[in-house]
Amino acid sequence: MSSVVNEAFSHPALFYRTGQEYAEQTVSFVREGLASGEPVAVAVPGPNLALIEAGLGADAQDVLLLDMTEAGRNPGRIIPGVLRAFADAHPQGRVRIIGEPIWAGRSSVEYPACAQHEALINAAFEGRAATILCPYDESRLDPDVLADARVTHPTVIAGGRERASDVYDWQAVVARYNTALVPAPDAAVFSFGAQELPEVRHFAVGQAGRLGLAGQRLQDAELAVAELTTNSVVHGGGRGTLWIWAEAGQAVCEVRDRGRLTDPLAGRRPPERGQIGGRGLMLVHYVADLVRVHASDDGTTVRFYLTL
Amino acid sequence: MDATHDRGEPTPAHGGAVLEVSPLSGRPGICVSGEISVITRLSWQEALAELARRHRDVSYVELSGVGFVDVAGVSALAVTAMNLPGGRVVVEHPPPQVPRVLELFWPTVRGIEVAPR
Numbered sequence: 001m002s003s004v005v006n007e008a009f010s011h012p013a014l015f016y017r018t019g020q021e022y023a024e025q026t027v028s029f030v031r032e033g034l035a036s037g038e039p040v041a042v043a044v045p046g047p048n049l050a051l052i053e054a055g056l057g058a059d060a061q062d063v064l065l066l067d068m069t070e071a072g073r074n075p076g077r078i079i080p081g082v083l084r085a086f087a088d089a090h091p092q093g094r095v096r097i098i099g100e101p102i103w104a105g106r107s108s109v110e111y112p113a114c115a116q117h118e119a120l121i122n123a124a125f126e127g128r129a130a131t132i133l134c135p136y137d138e139s140r141l142d143p144d145v146l147a148d149a150r151v152t153h154p155t156v157i158a159g160g161r162e163r164a165s166d167v168y169d170w171q172a173v174v175a176r177y178n179t180a181l182v183p184a185p186d187a188a189v190f191s192f193g194a195q196e197l198p199e200v201r202h203f204a205v206g207q208a209g210r211l212g213l214a215g216q217r218l219q220d221a222e223l224a225v226a227e228l229t230t231n232s233v234v235h236g237g238g239r240g241t242l243w244i245w246a247e248a249g250q251a252v253c254e255v256r257d258r259g260r261l262t263d264p265l266a267g268r269r270p271p272e273r274g275q276i277g278g279r280g281l282m283l284v285h286y287v288a289d290l291v292r293v294h295a296s297d298d299g300t301t302v303r304f305y306l307t308l
Numbered sequence: 309m310d311a312t313h314d315r316g317e318p319t320p321a322h323g324g325a326v327l328e329v330s331p332l333s334g335r336p337g338i339c340v341s342g343e344i345s346v347i348t349r350l351s352w353q354e355a356l357a358e359l360a361r362r363h364r365d366v367s368y369v370e371l372s373g374v375g376f377v378d379v380a381g382v383s384a385l386a387v388t389a390m391n392l393p394g395g396r397v398v399v400e401h402p403p404p405q406v407p408r409v410l411e412l413f414w415p416t417v418r419g420i421e422v423a424p425r
Contacts (some may be wrong), residue, residue: 197345198325201376219404226378230346274390276353276383279413283379286412 010131011121012162013153015138015146019051022135025157026098027055029133033096034062041086043068043078044100044135052098068100075101075110075117076285079124079268087130088270094129102149104140109248109305110290111145112177118152119170123265133157148173174264181294181301183243183254192229193239200229200242204253211246212308220287221306225253227280228302232257236300246308250289254303261295329355332368337398341373344381352381356388365395372401372425382409389420401425 014029016022026042030052033040041064042052049067053060064086072078078101087095099121102114121132136149138158150156150165151173157163183189188207192200204225205218213221225242232240236257243254267281281302285291288304295301327348328341338359344352359367369385371377377385382405389397399406400423407422414420 194347197347198343198376216404216408219408222376223379223405223408226345226376230378234346274387276387277380279379279383283409283412 009122009125009128010155011125011153012131012133012155012157013149013165014133014135015149015156015158016135017137017139022048022137023051023055025160026052026133026135029096029098030056030063031059033131034059036094038094038096039086039090040064040096041082042066042098043071043082044098045069045103048100048135069103072099072101074285074288074290075114076268076288076291077282078117079120079265080270080282081286083121083130083132084124084270087125087128094131097130097132098135099132100135102134102136102141102145104137109292112179113290113292115145115148115152115173116177118149119173120264120268122152122154122170124268178293178295180296181254181292181303184245184247184252187243187245187254189241189243191239191241192232194233197226197229197233201226204242204244207244208251208253208306211244211251213251213306217306221251221253224284224287224304225255227283228255228304231255231280231302232259235259250305250307252303252305254301256299256301258299260297261293261300267291327351328373332370335368336362336364336366337368337370339370339373343375344377346378346380349380349384353384356384359397360388360392363392363395363397366398367395368398368400370400371403371406374403376403377405377409379405379409379413382406383413386410386414386417386420390414390417392419395419396421398423 014025016025030040043066046067046069049065053065071082083097086097101117106114136146150167152170153165154168155162156165190200190203201222205222208218208221229240232255236259240255240257245252267285271278284304289307290305292303325343325345325347327344329351330339332339338355396419398421
């Protein structure tokens with residue numbers, strides 16, 4: 001082995017069928033990293049985290065362990081809040097991460113954002129010395145989800161063997177799930193320009209409170225609305241429209257404008273520390289339980305969900 | 309416009325949001341009221357720049373009269389504190405967005421202290 005750090009980004013999907021296979025594969029991946037002196041983080045759902053922790057024994061204390069159902073509840077915050085946060089904290093040499101953002105309980109509303117997240121990891125880490133292994137539960141996930149994983153990962157490990165994926169094309173998955181979003185018919189609506197920025201925020205707080213948000217969740221909704229409406233005024237043609245409603249136990253808030261969002265990593269790329277702007281959409285990703293975006297030539301829709 | 313000397317004069321704003329900035333009496337720093345958002349961004353950044361120029365050991369930013377601060381407003385405060393050559397900024401009685409955004413984006417920033425409402 002050369003002492004020069006290999007700069008190539010590695011992003012394999014790991015297809016597993018049993019808990020035993022999961023533990024063997026992930027624990028040996030972690031141990032391999034520890035043996036080469038690489039910083040290692042594991043962000044997977046709680047029960048799988050317990051499997052890895054048990055398999056590592058005393059070595060678990062050298063690994064950052066995160067429950068992905070909390071850290072990555074909203075898949076849109078995993079790149080800045082989990083992956084980049086860990087990689088940026090260890091700028092010397094290679095980092096090694098297990099990230100499992102897709103589990104059998106993910107809803108059909110969440111899934112498109114999960115698949116886009118997996119695709120965007122490739123853009124976010126291009127040319128960076130990192131290995132990010134993404135486990136997929138072959139026995140419980142939908143075949144379409146497994147098919148997408150072959151498109152979002154350049155290599156797939158199945159049955160213990162790693163092979164290049166001949167259908168790898170992450171941009172295709174970003175595009176496929178960039179679908180139109182339609183507000184609920186009973187949504188409360190408020191159109192705003194620069195003049196109405198305080199009013200639209202007050203309107204959203206009133207509506208969100210009426211829907212059942214309170215305390216810090218209501219304050220988070222206020223901040224998220226402020227950032228999205230400000231983006232519409234500054235980048236989205238000067239004005240926009242806010243919709244807010246409740247659906248399936250969540251408050252849903254959506255802001256539409258005529259702006260064109262062309263950067264697929266918008267809101268996921270941590271800005272320089274000394275930079276004042278550039279954290280608005282990231283704030284929305286950090287506080288919300290889910291964010292869905294539709295970007296087209298006609299405009300941009302950003303929708304966020306907060307569980308009631 | 310020298311925001312720190314605009315005692316009691318609302319910043320002309322084209323929206324419903326205004327920002328008033330005045331020097332504190334008896335201690336170094338500023339007292340701010342109104343709303344810190346894209347509409348009042350310039351006045352806020354000018355006030356912070358002036359605060360940094362006059363900074364010695366401790367500067368105070370009194371925010372009990374501020375109803376709302378957006379993410380860039382809190383970031384401007386954090387970056388100001390971060391770039392001080394020494395000492396600290398004490399942010400007094402801020403609205404809830406200030407501790408929340410600091411916690412999310414600036415958890416380890418030095419030179420800033422929050423005295424809660």
